[in-house]
Amino acid sequence: MERDLVLGFVNTVRHDGHGGVADDLADVGGFADWVAGCGVADAGVAVVDEALRADVVVLRRAVRALFARAVRPGPASRADVGRLMPEAEAVALLNERAARAPGVPRLEWPAEADAPRARFVVGEPELGAALARAAIDFLAGPDRARLRACTAPRCVRYFLKGHGRQEWCKPSCGNRARAARHYHRHRVSG
Template structure:
């Protein structure tokens, strides 16, 4: 491992290999945070290896402009998987984002804790990712379409995605969405979401249902554990 490769990021305690995490329509940095997620069976880490990263990037490909062009699920066998250093860079950024989100939301959920130790370490990881694969503006224009701006880069799709998500992280925490960032406090949940509607309390309808069931159980079983 050379000096430019970050040390392997630790998986969250108790995290297990997972099916692809649910995509909730959140900003890309939040979707990356939520590759650590949980259900009634336990907590999952959806970025354990190169195959996990490739599947996650394909699932969000269309969210990039221009798209990464990684192909759909049928391309899995023909498109080279990301290398291990790429996986570690995404894991480092993911864990840094979770630390930043915990600071911003005053999140005290023990199962949601990030292995990144503090704010300074998280900020450093984001800034390294921003600088990893710089892009530049490029004019796209042909006779059949109006002129448009595109991103130019000499880097591969994984590197471009890493830096793009890091750039969007800066926008998230310094822009209007920062005030809406929330930790989901439904029973067992470890995800984050941006509260775009004042009545939204949970990251998903499933978490809302679990929270209502837990409240009902507590009302009828005072002093008992949640269902």
């Protein structure tokens, strides 16, 4: 599903478990692993190399900037604070990458038909185009209204809010947030 692809893509920036931020696309090996598991491995990926990785990382930066805009007035992910691509640049980049998907006219002329028919067919897009189109579909679709940045300490993920009181991307983040509040209350009052 497109939204799972987009959320998985932006969440390749994540909490590393030690108070920092990890990047699953930091090197070609991690990028190759992500491509193999992301569900668009056939999207024009002939060679997973540094040039493709760098291209996709720039696209991720643009999508994260637009996610930060989409969650307003709520806060952006902590990983993005101070590092967001300007929104106009992010929109232009996303549109440029989406336009890379090929479209071709296709002639269909079945044996039983008297006349041929022309149809415009969108081919399999290259990886950047597939990710950009998925991001556009998500940002322009109904799920955007449920998009949130996790507010748990050290978490940098975006998620879709499933119910009215949900504040965190997963239960472990909720536990970490409650523990931090408890620690803060008792340390301040103690």
